[in-house]
Amino acid sequence: EETTRIAPEDYFGPIxxxxxxxxxxxxxxxxxxxxxxxxxxxxxxxxxxxxxDYLDALKRIAEWxxxxxVLYDLLFxxxxxxxxxxxxxxxxxxxxxLDDTEIAAVQxxxxxxxxLVVAGATGTMDAEGGKREQDPLFADSVGSVxxxxxxxxxxxxxxxxxxxxxxxxxxxPHLPDSREGQGLMAKLEDLCxxxxxxxxxxxxxxxxxxxxxxxxxxxxxxxxxxxxxxxxMETPIPMGPIRVDLLLPDDTRVDxxxxxxxxxxxxxxxxxxxxxxxxxxxxxxxxxxxxxxVRLK
Numbered sequence: 001e002e003t004t005r006i007a008p009e010d011y012f013g014p015i016x017x018x019x020x021x022x023x024x025x026x027x028x029x030x031x032x033x034x035x036x037x038x039x040x041x042x043x044x045x046x047x048x049x050x051x052x053d054y055l056d057a058l059k060r061i062a063e064w065x066x067x068x069x070v071l072y073d074l075l076f077x078x079x080x081x082x083x084x085x086x087x088x089x090x091x092x093x094x095x096x097x098l099d100d101t102e103i104a105a106v107q108x109x110x111x112x113x114x115x116l117v118v119a120g121a122t123g124t125m126d127a128e129g130g131k132r133e134q135d136p137l138f139a140d141s142v143g144s145v146x147x148x149x150x151x152x153x154x155x156x157x158x159x160x161x162x163x164x165x166x167x168x169x170x171x172x173p174h175l176p177d178s179r180e181g182q183g184l185m186a187k188l189e190d191l192c193x194x195x196x197x198x199x200x201x202x203x204x205x206x207x208x209x210x211x212x213x214x215x216x217x218x219x220x221x222x223x224x225x226x227x228x229x230x231x232x233m234e235t236p237i238p239m240g241p242i243r244v245d246l247l248l249p250d251d252t253r254v255d256x257x258x259x260x261x262x263x264x265x266x267x268x269x270x271x272x273x274x275x276x277x278x279x280x281x282x283x284x285x286x287x288x289x290x291x292x293x294v295r296l297k
Contacts, residue, residue: 014262018289021262028219028293032210035218035249036073037196038065038188039087044076045097045127056153057093057119060172061184067175067203068185071196078127081105085112089192092138094120094153099127103135110137110144115191117184119148146187150180174203198245202226205239205286211249216296220246224286240285244292247278253297257281261290 022029040062046054065072075083077095080102084090090109098106103123110116116137123138125131141147155170175181189195197209197220204226210219222242228235248254254274258267270292272281283292 017262021260025219025260025291027215028210028212028217028291031213032219033213034071034073035196035209035211036071036087037192038070038072038089038091039075039083040065040072040091041080041093041095042074042076043095043097044078049129051096053153054094054096059155060153060181061091061093061117061119063172064175064178064181064185066206067181068195069197069199069201069205069207070185070188071207071209077102084109085114087114089115089117089188091117091188092119092122095122096120097125097127097129098123102127103137107135107137114144115188116145117148117188117191118145119150144191146191148184176203194247196247199242201242201286202239205242209246216255218246218248218252218294218296220244220292220294222283222286222290222292224288236288238285238287240283242283242286243280244283245278245280246294248274248294250277252294254279255295255297258293258295259283259290260293261287263287267293 040058042058043054062072072091073087075086077098080098081104084102084105085108090106092106106116118138122134123132124134137145139147155172157168158171159166159168160171173181175185197207199207201207201222204224206223206225208221210221212219224236224239226237226239228237254272257270257272257279259270260267268284270281270283272279272294274280279294281292283290
């Protein structure tokens with residue numbers, strides 16, 4: 001307390017409040033299945049072997065997906081044969097090591113109408129690291145396949161003026177500041193025939209959507225990372241209102257929409273509209289964390 005000048009109740013209070021919130025709404029959190037439009041492939045083989053620069057392309061693309069509020073999930077390179085068909089769109093960011101069955105799974109995904117974004121030296125090695133000719137699938141932009149030609153995946157040295165001493169650190173440019181990122185996201189949206197989630201939330205708000213398995217609901221989780229950097233303790237800067245436009249799964253009928261967050265006592269009913277399989281509503285205010293719950297019939 002003397003070092004931080006933060007009273008114990010100020011520190012532990014939010015933790016206790018959030019833990020109670022999680023416990024009260026466990027049926028929305030577990031078990032649940034992520035709603036993911038994009039499968040972003042993670043190079044686990046390269047990680048195990050300690051290769052250099054194997055995450056650079058993934059970090060850059062993942063940052064832009066987060067900033068653009070694209071619903072995505074990670075899958076490992078050695079899961080492609082089993083999981084490639086789970087996602088309408090696959091992104092392979094410099095996934096160098098692939099075996100024949102994994103390349104065949106990606107080809108089947110494309111042949112079935114799925115979209116594919118590929119970057120770097122994807123598919124130039126077999127699973128053991130032996131060199132191989134790159135499959136034509138990964139070499140050019142054709143049809144539903146887009147090859148991202150950028151090879152500059154490094155973060156930019158940036159002076160952090162909000163920290164003591166104003167240190168310089170490597171920072172990936174966020175989507176609003178990256179023309180290249182905006183171009184890639186526009187191409188991805190075109191390949192996807194539109195994103196499942198559309199929102200005017202700023203990039204500093206992160207979002208995930210799930211389908212609860214034992215409760216008829218689609219909980220959409222929102223986290224606001226915007227805060228007053230000059231305050232002695234973390235002080236959030238509330239965001240809102242936030243407009244939401246979400247594509248509903250085919251088998252759903254909406255009952256109501258609720259807004260819940262740890263600082264409130266009762267759910268707030270949100271007005272909503274459903275048109276052509278998409279639901280629209282507005283979140284009035286996001287402090288740090290909240291869930292917009294689409295209750296289903």
